[in-house]
């Protein structure tokens with residue numbers, strides 16, 4: 076083809092594109108910046124967003140709450156049992172006090188009667204979780220979905236009384252029964268708000284014995300993070316020009332798409348509220364009403380989409396021992412319920428713009444956003460160094476450990492495994508999310524390693540914290556040990 080033909084063709088193509096853009100602009104409907112929509116459920120979103128939907132289907136978020144069946148149950152229901160430990164103060168120490176079984180395709184957990192030798196069977200309505208442990212709930216006549224006292228540990232492959240371990244209390248048959256009378260044993264009134272999408276409590280009583288509760292879907296669906304989607308769906312379904320216009324808006328301009336919230340296009344506080352509302356357990360302890368008003372997105376009728384005023388609410392009282400929201404003696408976050416709190420303690424969050432989904436894929440929430448970002452690696456170093464550029468070129472001058480060896484990665488010293496969790500019925504540790512925390516063997520000298528761990532000692536178990544303080548002085552002469560407050564141990 077001659078050059079002339081080429082330029083003619085190019086002109087025609089350009090014309091077609093212009094016409095197309097013009098047509099789209101003319102045909103695409105206006106939409107409002109503020110709106111109230113209804114929830115439609117993740118399956119509807121899957122009609123168009125097939126790939127994301129497919130990824131989400133296999134994620135822990137999607138599968139948090141399920142009906143019991145062979146696919147969802149991980150506990151042993153083939154004549155499973157739980158014995159009180161031999162050192163229990165209960166006269167029944169060492170004996171079987173709970174059994175699990177399947178009858179006519181229904182799953183049951185049976186507890187030994189407090190006064191008789193018989194067992195009382197509870198038919199299981201939902202199973203909650205499956206990764207680390209699984210919780211079982213049954214329905215009471217007045218609508219409360221009651222949590223049973225024994226959970227299945229996937230690590231131990233056995234049943235265990237989660238709350239006794241969490242509180243360090245004695246395991247007795249009476250106590251197991253008593254655990255079904257506490258306020259927080261009413262799963263649909265207390266727990267389910269973080270395990271379902273768009274939950275609404277229509278009726279309850281102060282003692283948590285009566286409940287009428289609705290939710291859009293079991294598990295953490297699309298709309299839990301993107302806000303209610305009915306208007307978005309209508310808009311996108313109504314005509315092809317809308318879809319094309321939104322595609323261009325999104326992928327060419329990075330502007331928000333009609334009638335749906337994308338956390339990444341929201342200001343930092345709102346973006347983090349999306350995850351904080353469930354991962355910052357503390358946020359709602361004192362603000363249950365807030366929870367009901369919260370909704371991600373652009374509500375016209377005054378729903379709240381920014382929870383940042385509560386981000387730092389959990390008290391960092393040194394030595395605090397309340398289950399899941401514990402604090403180390405030097406005031407550093409300790410319990411798993413403090414994971415989000417530890418993140419907002421970071422100077423990186425305070426002065427920068429890090430996001431949860433920089434590292435965690437929001438749709439396959441167990442997966443890293445890119446291989447290597449969830450572990451000490453060159454990839455995670457690259458992430459930290461993307462803001463801290465001065466350290467990137469000569470990391471060894473900063474870390475004093477040979478590049479690529481343990482002790483040379485940012486996570487080793489700045490995100491040590493100092494958050495404790497009982498997820499599987501065994502005390503374990505996961506990484507603190509206080510990305511800017513500094514290694515502090517000084518605090519370990521002051522309070523003891525058990526009360527204030529430090530990153531260096533996590534690896535250098537042969538050296539005393541006092542020796543490591545000396546190394547710190549030598550390697551980082553400018554470093555000032557943190558001035559930690561006195562722990563208020565008397566309180567606990």
Ligand code: HEC
Pocket residue numbers: 115116117119120121122123124297298301303304305307308311312317318319321322325330331332333335336337340
């Ligand atoms: C009829 C098709 C259709 C359905 C159903 C649909 N969407 Fe979309 N969605 C689109 C199109 C088209 C875009 C814009 C193009 C793109 O981002 O690829 C979009 C974009 C988005 C975005 C990106 C927004 C942004 O500003 O970056 C999100 C988030 C989203 N949709 C969520 C949802 C959710 C949640 C549901 C279910 C409630 C849903 N969608 C249902 C077609 C649909």
Ligand code: HEC
Pocket residue numbers: 135203204205206207208209210222259260262265266267268269270352353354355356357359411498
């Ligand atoms: C404030 C929100 C919130 C509340 C309230 C809440 N949870 Fe959770 N739950 C979570 C989060 C977030 C995780 C994931 C924690 C992690 O892996 O770090 C989780 C994890 C779990 C798991 C483990 C899931 C698995 O796959 O291993 C179980 C079981 C569970 N919760 C049960 C409960 C019960 C029972 C209650 C009520 C007594 C409750 N939760 C109350 C947010 C909450």
Ligand code: HEC
Pocket residue numbers: 117120121124127128129131136295296297298299300301337338339432437438440
């Ligand atoms: C746990 C919260 C969460 C859930 C659940 C969730 N998303 Fe998202 N989604 C996000 C976040 C956060 C982003 C922005 C991620 C980014 O830009 O890195 C996002 C981005 C998107 C985008 C735009 C970017 C892209 O990948 O094209 C679409 C479309 C989308 N989500 C659709 C869905 C659909 C459909 C579902 C349900 C099947 C869903 N999301 C479930 C949090 C969530």
Ligand code: HEC
Pocket residue numbers: 135136138139204205206207268269270271295299300338349350351352353354431432435436437440441
């Ligand atoms: C409606 C409540 C809710 C929201 C909103 C939510 N999560 Fe979760 N998240 C949970 C629960 C419950 C679990 C436990 C699921 C399980 O382990 O079975 C969980 C698990 C996780 C896990 C896996 C933990 C593990 O140990 O496997 C990650 C990572 C995570 N969420 C990240 C996020 C991010 C990032 C956001 C925000 C974009 C977010 N979540 C929003 C409730 C929520």
Ligand code: HEC
Pocket residue numbers: 422423424426427428429458459460461462463485486489490510511512513
């Ligand atoms: C989005 C940008 C961003 C990312 C990503 C980031 N930071 Fe930061 N970080 C900051 C900002 C801004 C500060 C405030 C002080 C400053 O300007 O250096 C800070 C402060 C710090 C400090 C404390 C400085 C002091 O003087 O006490 C440390 C340590 C730190 N970051 C480590 C990390 C590590 C480790 C990672 C990776 C896990 C990381 N940062 C990721 C932006 C970021």
Ligand code: HEC
Pocket residue numbers: 350351354411414415418429430431432433434435448449450458496498505506508
């Ligand atoms: C710099 C990357 C990074 C960022 C940003 C980040 N995380 Fe993590 N997160 C990690 C790493 C690393 C782990 C530990 C993974 C492991 O050891 O398997 C983790 C673990 C978790 C876990 C699992 C805890 C458990 O039970 O073991 C949850 C839940 C979680 N993160 C939620 C969040 C939330 C919510 C945010 C935002 C407030 C966030 N993360 C921000 C890197 C990050």
Ligand code: HEC
Pocket residue numbers: 456459460463466470473474475476482483484485486487488489513514551552553554555
């Ligand atoms: C062997 C432990 C160790 C490792 C690994 C490490 N740091 Fe540090 N970092 C420290 C110590 C100790 C300080 C305090 C030093 C001081 O104040 O002079 C510090 C201070 C910082 C500071 C604030 C002061 C400054 O120098 O700007 C930043 C930012 C920082 N580190 C980022 C990083 C990043 C990014 C990585 C990964 C490339 C990393 N660190 C790896 C021990 C470590």
Ligand code: HEC
Pocket residue numbers: 475476477480481482483487488514530531532533534535543546547
């Ligand atoms: C993730 C594990 C890890 C962490 C965290 C870590 N180190 Fe190391 N460190 C190592 C390893 C492995 C070596 C040996 C390899 C080398 O020389 O790089 C080493 C070497 C050293 C040495 C050289 C002498 C010796 O014992 O071989 C000193 C001193 C040292 N580390 C001090 C520290 C201090 C101080 C901190 C905290 C600021 C720290 N390390 C944090 C793993 C770690």
